[in-house]
Amino acid sequence: MAVVIDYDKCTNCKLCYDRCPEGLFGLDEQGKVYVKYQHECWLCGACQMDCPFGAIQVRYEENVKPIFLKRDDKE
Amino acid sequence: MAYQIERLKTDVVVIGGGLAGSLASIRVKEDGADVIVLEKANTNRSGNAGSGLDHMFSYVPPVHEKVGYTKDFMKSDMYQIALMGLGLGNKKIVDHFVDVSYERVISLEKYGVNFRFEDSHLAEGFRLVPQFHSVPTSFHFEGRDLMVKLTEGMKKAGVNIVNHAQVVKIIKNKEGKASGAIAVSDREEKIYVVEAKTVILTTAGGAARVGDKMNFENPYFEHPSSTDSGWGHTLAMNAGADVINMEFMIKNGGLAFPQFTFTAGAPGGTWWPAARVVDDEGNVIVERVTDYSIDEPDYLKKNVEMLDKFAIQKVTIGKLLNEGKQLYVDLKEATDEEVEYIKWSMHNEGKCWLYLRNLEYNNIDLRDVKIPYRLFRHVTIGAGAAGVLVNERTETTVENLYVAGDLMGGAGTVGAPTAVVYGIEAGLQAAKKAKETTYSNDEFFVESQINEVKVTVEKLRGNKGGEKWQSVLERVHSIVETFGIYPLTDGKINSALELIRKLKEEVNIYAPDDHELSRAFEVLSIIQTAEAIFTAADLRKENLGPFKRYKDNDTRIYGERVPAENAVLPEATEYGLYIGEDGTIHHHIHKTNQDGGEIPYKEQTLNAPYIRWE
Numbered sequence: 001m002a003v004v005i006d007y008d009k010c011t012n013c014k015l016c017y018d019r020c021p022e023g024l025f026g027l028d029e030q031g032k033v034y035v036k037y038q039h040e041c042w043l044c045g046a047c048q049m050d051c052p053f054g055a056i057q058v059r060y061e062e063n064v065k066p067i068f069l070k071r072d073d074k075e
Numbered sequence: 076m077a078y079q080i081e082r083l084k085t086d087v088v089v090i091g092g093g094l095a096g097s098l099a100s101i102r103v104k105e106d107g108a109d110v111i112v113l114e115k116a117n118t119n120r121s122g123n124a125g126s127g128l129d130h131m132f133s134y135v136p137p138v139h140e141k142v143g144y145t146k147d148f149m150k151s152d153m154y155q156i157a158l159m160g161l162g163l164g165n166k167k168i169v170d171h172f173v174d175v176s177y178e179r180v181i182s183l184e185k186y187g188v189n190f191r192f193e194d195s196h197l198a199e200g201f202r203l204v205p206q207f208h209s210v211p212t213s214f215h216f217e218g219r220d221l222m223v224k225l226t227e228g229m230k231k232a233g234v235n236i237v238n239h240a241q242v243v244k245i246i247k248n249k250e251g252k253a254s255g256a257i258a259v260s261d262r263e264e265k266i267y268v269v270e271a272k273t274v275i276l277t278t279a280g281g282a283a284r285v286g287d288k289m290n291f292e293n294p295y296f297e298h299p300s301s302t303d304s305g306w307g308h309t310l311a312m313n314a315g316a317d318v319i320n321m322e323f324m325i326k327n328g329g330l331a332f333p334q335f336t337f338t339a340g341a342p343g344g345t346w347w348p349a350a351r352v353v354d355d356e357g358n359v360i361v362e363r364v365t366d367y368s369i370d371e372p373d374y375l376k377k378n379v380e381m382l383d384k385f386a387i388q389k390v391t392i393g394k395l396l397n398e399g400k401q402l403y404v405d406l407k408e409a410t411d412e413e414v415e416y417i418k419w420s421m422h423n424e425g426k427c428w429l430y431l432r433n434l435e436y437n438n439i440d441l442r443d444v445k446i447p448y449r450l451f452r453h454v455t456i457g458a459g460a461a462g463v464l465v466n467e468r469t470e471t472t473v474e475n476l477y478v479a480g481d482l483m484g485g486a487g488t489v490g491a492p493t494a495v496v497y498g499i500e501a502g503l504q505a506a507k508k509a510k511e512t513t514y515s516n517d518e519f520f521v522e523s524q525i526n527e528v529k530v531t532v533e534k535l536r537g538n539k540g541g542e543k544w545q546s547v548l549e550r551v552h553s554i555v556e557t558f559g560i561y562p563l564t565d566g567k568i569n570s571a572l573e574l575i576r577k578l579k580e581e582v583n584i585y586a587p588d589d590h591e592l593s594r595a596f597e598v599l600s601i602i603q604t605a606e607a608i609f610t611a612a613d614l615r616k617e618n619l620g621p622f623k624r625y626k627d628n629d630t631r632i633y634g635e636r637v638p639a640e641n642a643v644l645p646e647a648t649e650y651g652l653y654i655g656e657d658g659t660i661h662h663h664i665h666k667t668n669q670d671g672g673e674i675p676y677k678e679q680t681l682n683a684p685y686i687r688w689e
Contacts, residue, residue, distance in 0.1 A: 018238070021116040021125055022301055023261050023590050037590065042300050045429035046120035049219070060433045 002041045002058055005034065009055035016047040016056060076533045078264045080525065085111040085235065086509040087502075088256050088271035090242045090310070093122020093302075094491060095480030095498030096277035097225040097234075102502025103275075104232040108509050111269050112234055113258045115241035115301075115593070118226045122302060123279055123481065124491055127219035129423035130204055131491045133176035135212065137198035142374040149173050153487050163320050163649055164460045165485035171467040172486075172496050179496045180214065186224040189217040196370070203369050204420075205381070212369050219423045240267050241593050244528055245274055245314035245476065248515045253314060253476035255516065257528045261593040266532065268525055270516055272509040273475045275501045278307030280462050280481030280489055282324050284597070285605050286559060287552035304597040305604025307482040311463045312607065316471040317651030317663055319484040320461040321611035324604075325559050349409035349417060352392060353445070355401050361388045363408060396448060403445035414441055460485050464651050464665060469501040472653070472663075475508060477501040485649070535595045541585030544594045550578055551601055563612055571609045578602060607652055610660055614650045 003024070005016075010033070017025040017033050021044060026036030035041075041058070048056045087103045089096045092114030103110040114121055134149050153159060153169045184190055191200035202215035229236060239262045246255035246268075253274040258267040279302035308318050352361035364384075367377045395402060406414070418441070421427035434441065462484030469477040479501035480494040535541075558571035579602055586592040651663040 019117045019120050021120050021122075023116060023239075023593065026590075040594075043426055043429055044120070044126045044300070045426060045432070046126050048432070049126065049428065050120070050223075057436070058429055058432075059436060 002038060002043060002060075003035045003047060004057045004059060006055045006057070009053045011053055011055075013052065015050055015052065019050055020047055076264070076536050078266050078529060078532055080529075081265055081267050083111060083237075083267060083269045084514070085109045085269060085271050087111075087273050087275060087505045088113065088269045089275045089277060090245070090256055091115075091122065091277040091279070091307070091480075092118035092226075092229075092236060092238075093277060093279065093480065093494070094124040094222070094225070095494035095501070096122075096275070097222070097229050098495060098498035099275050099277060099479060099502035099505070100234040101225075101228055101232045102499050103506040103509075104234055106503065106506035108506040110234055111271070112229070112236045113240045113242050113256055113267065113269065114236065114238050115258075115261070117238045118229065118236055119223050121222055123281075123300075124218070124221050124494070126425050127423050127428060128216075128221055128425065128491050129218055129420045129427075130213040130215050131180055131218070131495070132213040133180040133492055133496075134173050135201065135203065135214070136177055138201065138203060138212070138369055141198070142369065142372070144375060146173050159460060159487035163323070163485070164487045165466065167467040168465070168483070168486050168497075171500075172493065175500075176492060176496050179499050180492060182499075183218075183221070183495065186228040188221055188224055190214055196368075205367075205369075205378070215420065217423050219428060237267060241596065242278075242310065243531075243596055244524060245276070245310055246270065246516070246521060246524055247314060247473075249517050249520055250474075250515065251315065252474040252515065254514075255521070257525060259528070259532060259592065259596070261589045263589065266525070266528060268521070270514060270521070272512040272514065273477065273505040275469075275477045275479065275505050276307055276311060276463070276482065277478070277480045277494075277498060277501070278310065278482055279303065280307065280483070281305075282308070282601075282604050282608070284548070284601050285551065285608065286325070286555045287549075301594075301597055304600050305607075306597065306600050307478075308462065308607065309600040309603045311471065311473075311476070311478065311482070312603070312652060312654050312660075314473055314476060315653050315655070316473040316476055316478075317464040317653045317665070318462060318607065319464045319649045319651045319665060321604075321607045321652060322461075322615050322650075324461045324608050325555070325612075349406055349413040351405045351408060352388075352448075353403050353405045354395070360391065360395065360402060392448065402448045404448070405445050406441050409442060417441065460487060462486070462489070464649075467500075468504050469497055470504065472651070475505075475512065477505045532592065535584055535586040535592055538583065538585045541583045544584050544586070544591060544598045547578075547582055547584055547598050548601065551575070551598070551605055554578070555605055558609075565613075568609050568613045572606065572613065575602060575606045575609065579606065607660070610662075611650055611652060614662060 012031075012033055014033055017027065022037070022040050022042070024035060024037045024040055025033050025047070028034055043058055043060070045058050048058045086108035087110045089100045089110060089112045092112045096112055096114070097118060100110045100112045112118065120126060134146055150170055150173050153173070154164070154166065159169065181190065192202050193200065195202055197203060203212040204215040205212060226236070237258070239260055240258035241261060242256045242258040244257040245253055246257060248254040254272070255268065255270040256274060258269070260267070281303035282305035283303040284301070285305060308321070312318050348364035351359050351363050353359055364381065367374065367381070371377065392402060409417070418431060421431050434444070462482045463471055463478040464484050465471055465478050469479050469483070471478050479497040481489045483489060483493060483497060486493050486497075554571055554574045558567040560567070582599070582602065584595045584598060586595040649665040651665050652660055655661040
C-alpha cells in the first residue's frame with residue numbers, strides 16, 4: 001500500500017481529499033476520508049507534504065528492489 | 076443522471092492551473108482583465124511543478140556575462156539540442172525565451188520563492204548548478220512549495236480559481252475563434268461552461284500514458300501521472316488548432332532511465348558530482364566528476380569538456396545496460412557536506428522529497444545504498460518540440476487561443492523555464508487581445524457544444540454494460556507496445572493505425588462515479604493521442620531522418636555539437652495535424668524555423684505530398 005493514513009492523528013480536515021492531483025481520496029458513508037484509488041497513486045507525495053497533522057505516509061515497499069539496495073545486503 | 080450546468084463569464088479563461096497557467100492568470104489580472112482558471116485537481120499541487128522544483132535555467136547576466144557566456148551563445152546552444160537540432164523548432168521562440176528568461180524566472184521571488192543564499196560566493200547570492208542540456212547552469216532554488224506560493228499569489232491578484240474542473244472542450248464561436256471552455260467536475264454532477272473573449276491552454280505536454288509503463292516515475296503502479304495523457308494535444312486538435320511533430324512523442328527507449336533517480340540522475344543532475352556509477356562486482360564504470368565553478372575564468376572550456384565527457388559516459392552506461400549488466404548510482408565517496416547539499420536539493424525537487432522520507436523510514440543514509448538503474452527497452456516518451464504549433468507570442472492557428480508551457484510545439488526544450496517565460500507571455504497576449512474583443516458567442520451554437528459534452532458524460536456514466544477504463548487503456552497499450560517499437564516501419568505504423576481506429580469505433584467505457592468519469596475522458600484522449608502520433612509518423616514516411624533510424628544511444632545531440640558561431644538551424648518539414656469540421660484528421664506543412672514564427676493559417680493548408688528529408 002502506498003498511501004497510509006494514521007487515523008490516530010487524522011482530524012478528517014479533508015485537505016488531502018481536496019489537494020491530491022489524482023483525486024485518489026474518497027469519503028466513506030460517515031464522511032470520513034480514506035484512500036479510495038490506491039493503485040492510481042504515482043507517489044508525488046503532495047498529501048504527505050501538506051497534511052497539517054502529519055497523519056499521512058506515502059511509502060515505497062520497504063527495502064525492495066528497484067528502489068534502493070542496502071549496501072550491507074550486497075557486501 | 077442529472078448533471079447541472081453552471082454558467083460563468085470572464086475576459087480570459089485559463090485551462091490548467093500549473094506553473095504556466097498560474098503565472099498567465101496573474102499576468103492577465105495585472106493587465107486589468109478578468110480571468111478564471113479551470114484546474115482539474117487543485118492549483119496548490121498542480122502540474123509537473125506540483126510537488127516542487129529545485130532548479131530552473133535562464134540566462135543569468137550577473138554570472139554569465141563575467142565568464143563570456145553570451146545570450147547569442149545560449150541561443151545557438153539551444154538551437155542544437157533535441158529536435159531543434161533537426162530543424163523541428165521555432166528559432167524565434169528560443170530567441171525570445173533567452174532574451175526575457177532572467178527577468179521572468181527571477182520574478183518568482185515576488186511570491187516568496189527563495190533564490191538567494193548567504194553562503195553563496197556567486198553574484199547576487201545565487202546558487203547555480205551545472206546542467207547537461209541546453210544551458211550550462213540552472214538556478215538552484217527552494218521551490219518545493221512553488222505552486223502553493225503561486226496559488227496564494229493568484230488569490231491575492233484576484234484570480235478566480237475553479238478547482239476540480241477538468242476541461243473537456245474548448246468552445247468555438249461561429250467564426251471559428253476560441254471563445255470559452257467546458258469542464259466537468261470530478262466531485263459532483265456538474266458541468267462548468269465558461270464563456271470568454273480569449274482562451275489560454277496550459278495543460279501538460281507529456282503522453283507517457285499512451286504506452287504501458289513508459290513512464291520512468293512509477294514502475295509498479297498502474298498509473299503514471301494523469302498530466303501525461305496527451306490531454307492538451309487533443310483539446311487543441313479538437314478545437315482545430317495544429318499540433319506538430321507528434322511522431323516524436325514516441326522515441327527509442329534504449330537509454331538508461333533510472334527510476335526515481337531520473338530527475339536526480341547520475342552522471343549529471345542532483346547527485347552530481349558526488350556520485351559514481353558502479354556495477355555488481357564493485358567496478359567503477361563512471362568516476363566522480365571533477366567539480367568546477369561557474370566563476371572560474373576558463374569555465375566555458377571546462378563546461379564543454381564536461382559536456383563531451385558526459386555524453387560518452389551516458390553512451391557507456393546505455394551499452395552496458397543493453398548487455399544486461401546491472402549498474403548502480405553509488406554515493407559511497409560523498410562527503411558530509413555533499414550529502415547535506417544533495418539532501419537540500421532533493422527536499423525541493425519533486426518526488427525526490429518522498430525518496431528522502433522513505434530513506435528515513437528505513438533509517439538509511441544515502442551512502443548506505445546503491446540505487447539501481449533500469450533500462451527501458453520499450454518505447455518511451457519525449458515531448459520535446461512536439462506540441463501545439465505556436466509562435467513567440469503564444470498564438471496558435473486558432474484565433475484567440477493561446478498555448479503556453481509544456482504543451483508548446485517547436486519550443487526546443489520544454490519544462491519549467493518555458494512554462495514561466497511563456498506562461499507570462501500568454502497572459503500578456505491574451506489580456507491584450509481580450510480588450511480588443513467582444514463576446515461573440517451565439518447562444519444556440521454554444522448550447523449545441525454544451526449538449527455534445529452532456530451527451531458524452533451521460534453516456535459514460537450510464538453505460539452499465541461497458542468496459543472499465545483500465546481495460547480499454549490496456550488495449551491501447553498493447554497496440555503501442557507492439558507497433559511503437561523503433562525503428563518504425565510502414566507496416567508497423569499501418570497496423571497500429573488500423574487497430575487504433577477500430578478501437579475508437581468500438582470503445583464503450585462505463586464510468587461508475589465522477590472520478591472514473593475523469594479517467595474515462597483521459598482514456599478517450601489517450602486513444603486520440605495515439606492516433607495522432609501514428610498518423611504523424613505515417614505522414615513523415617520516407618523522410619524520417621533520425622526519427623526512423625536507430626541512432627546509437629542518441630549521441631548526436633552532444634557528439635555533433637558545433638561551435639556556437641557555426642550553429643545553424645537546418646530546414647525541416649513539420650506536419651501539423653488538426654481535427655477538421657468533418658471530425659477527421661487533416662494536416663498542414665510548416666517550416667516555422669525558416670520564416671521565424673509566423674503562423675500559417677488555414678488558407679495555406681496543403682494536401683501534404685511526402686517531402687524528402689535531404
